Amino acid sequence: MPRTYLKKALKTAESDAAAVTGIVQTILDEIEAGGEEAAKAYAEKFDRYDGNIVVTRAEIEAAAASLPQKLKDDIRFAHDNIRRFAEAQKATLSETEIEIAPGFFAGQKIIPCQAAGCYVPGGRYSHVASAIMTVTTARVAGCQHIAVASPPRPETGVHPAILYTADLCGADSILAMGGVQGVASMAFGLFGQPKADILVGPGNQFVAEAKRILFGRVGIDMFAGPTDSLVIADASADPEIVAADLVGQAEHGYNSPVWLVTDSGALAEKVMALAPGLIDSLPEPNRASAEAAWRDYAEVIVCDTIEEVAATADDYAPEHLSVQAENLDWWLARLKCYGSLFLGEETTVAYGDKAAGTNHVLPTSGAARYTGGLSVHKFLKVVTWQRSSRDASKPVALATARISRLEGMEGHARTADIRLAKYFPGENFDLAAVE
């Protein structure tokens, strides 16, 4: 048998999907109808917060003053790496122009989205790094207005390090508003914000579903919900490091899957023996999250060949994919579905999560089959233009008229006819559909 499950998940990302959709749709509908008061009521209900919503400059400055310099230095280090990576990505996209035929030009232009709404999660942990990933990238892209929404803590509001970071990275405004109500506030333009053209950022299943439902009315980066991670390891891998990496990402939440895929049954057994002890040694609430995630969502799969290991990883299309195996170049060339790839034991998912430079806002729940993670490109619209001399437009007009008639689109055909008649008076053209 090519795949043997030493541990099989009891649940998947789909398990609660229908219930979540219903809950989120109701909240969105109520906020759309009830506006700011409805959003504030949800902030009270879910986050027990009734303070001011738009964070003031004085609050941001007080937050910055309250943080130790070493933490600020670390945040600046991470910001610098993420900014430089985003700038390098931006440089890979360029405006272009081609003379399709003599006198007929077509081009592409790159225009940043105007208003970006960045969600920075903060329910269980204070996701400072998510503020860096979203705001910095929107700023490098050139968005004109960048709003942030993040859950407040009762009494104290948004975590001071998130306020400091969002401001450092270039946020124009920060809302103390989490979950669906935070996303809705940015999408619907509440609390004095411009309506977001694009919503980005990670979050729990409610946040991810809110973005998914709003997509179309507003752009989104991708489905970036509960974190998932897959480790590929062969017999050369260190089982203690593999186990630590799996447990490290399982702490995200009770619904964060971690998967081990290996061609070594011996390694799989060792990792499975080590994981419970590592989970037990975590502080709360991390331990409880990791324990539930390991119990309900984790899988350990043994394959016969490395080709089958790679195919299995591609089927899971994980958000994070760590390879701790020989011949890393082979894996880099072979693997096709992942949000971000971590090659070798010398790097790890947490480096990308916090500080290495690549973005940590990544596709979850299999979305890596069709998209990569957040990049500067998600904020940039690649649009096209065309311009022509009268002479150069002639062959295009003839083809347009005939194709349009064949399609039955007489109105389209006549927009070409009228130009041919104006620019080339006295000439006869064969404008009938070619059947």
Ligand SMILES: NC(=O)C1=CN([C@@H]2O[C@H](COP(=O)(O)OP(=O)(O)OC[C@H]3O[C@@H](n4cnc5c(N)ncnc54)[C@H](O)[C@@H]3O)[C@@H](O)[C@H]2O)C=CC1
């Ligand atoms: N895919 C990615 O790139 C990343 C994903 N994440 C994920 O982000 C998530 C963060 O989750 P949280 O800590 O919960 O923070 P969060 O900020 O996403 O969610 C907190 C909010 O959830 C709302 N909420 C809580 N219970 C609710 C309920 N029963 N109904 C409706 N709304 C409810 C509250 O309004 C609260 O403000 C984790 O699942 C983590 O794995 C984090 C970073 C990156």
Ligand SMILES: O=C(O)[C@@H](O)CS(=O)(=O)O
């Ligand atoms: O899903 C993710 O990318 C998270 O692992 C990022 S973080 O660890 O929450 O910063």
Ligand SMILES: [Zn+2]
């Ligand atoms: Zn993480």
